Amino acid sequence: MGLFDKLAGWLGLKKKEVHVLCLGLDNSGKTTIINKLKPSNAQTQDIVPTIGFSIEKFKTSSLSFTVLICQAKADTETSGNITTNIKHRRLPILFFANKMDLRDAISSVKVSQLLSLENIKDKPWHICASDALKGEGLQEGVDWLQDQMQAMKT
Numbered sequence: 001m002g003l004f005d006k007l008a009g010w011l012g013l014k015k016k017e018v019h020v021l022c023l024g025l026d027n028s029g030k031t032t033i034i035n036k037l038k039p040s041n042a043q044t045q046d047i048v049p050t051i052g053f054s055i056e057k058f059k060t061s062s063l064s065f066t067v068l069i070c071q072a073k074a075d076t077e078t079s080g081n082i083t084t085n086i087k088h089r090r091l092p093i094l095f096f097a098n099k100m101d102l103r104d105a106i107s108s109v110k111v112s113q114l115l116s117l118e119n120i121k122d123k124p125w126h127i128c129a130s131d132a133l134k135g136e137g138l139q140e141g142v143d144w145l146q147d148q149m150q151a152m153k154t
């Protein structure tokens, strides 16, 4: 069972489709993170650089996730479609400070300071240190998303 399956189970399943936007710098580990969220039998061993953007669809027993993966600088029609109105909605934002296994990695607290995340006042946000190769930190992020989505339902 992948982390998305667990998330779907926890959500109460009122919604049938969930859109997730995965945005980050080139080579930051976006595809690796999304791959790790899939059930192990659906994961690929062969991660290649994403050209432009990619759309992944996950179907769990009763929920489908559409994940749009694109570079922070991408400005495509598709990303526009999915991101329309995001700015004005109180949608949760989960940050992964990925590649924390690298020797020169800085802490998630420092990343948060450098990105001035404390200035985000109109949306719930959370930052997790992660090592997407080992899958470390991803569960913490999914747990936080679960709490946020539960709160949005009530």
Ligand SMILES: Nc1nc2c(ncn2[C@@H]2O[C@H](COP(=O)(O)OP(=O)(O)OP(=O)(O)O)[C@@H](O)[C@H]2O)c(=O)[nH]1
Pocket (backbone or CB within 6 Å): 024, 025, 026, 027, 028, 029, 030, 031, 032, 033, 047, 048, 049, 050, 051, 071, 098, 099, 100, 101, 102, 130, 131, 132, 133, 134
């Ligand atoms: N050391 C380390 N390497 C990682 C980690 N996550 C991803 N990588 C590696 O970083 C490289 C880029 O990972 P991708 O998942 O392709 O990154 P991306 O953000 O999707 O890259 P683009 O599609 O090119 O924007 C790959 O060689 C991954 O194996 C991590 O947590 N630690």
Ligand SMILES: [Mg+2]
Pocket (backbone or CB within 6 Å): 030, 031, 032, 048, 049, 050, 069
């Ligand atoms: Mg990619």
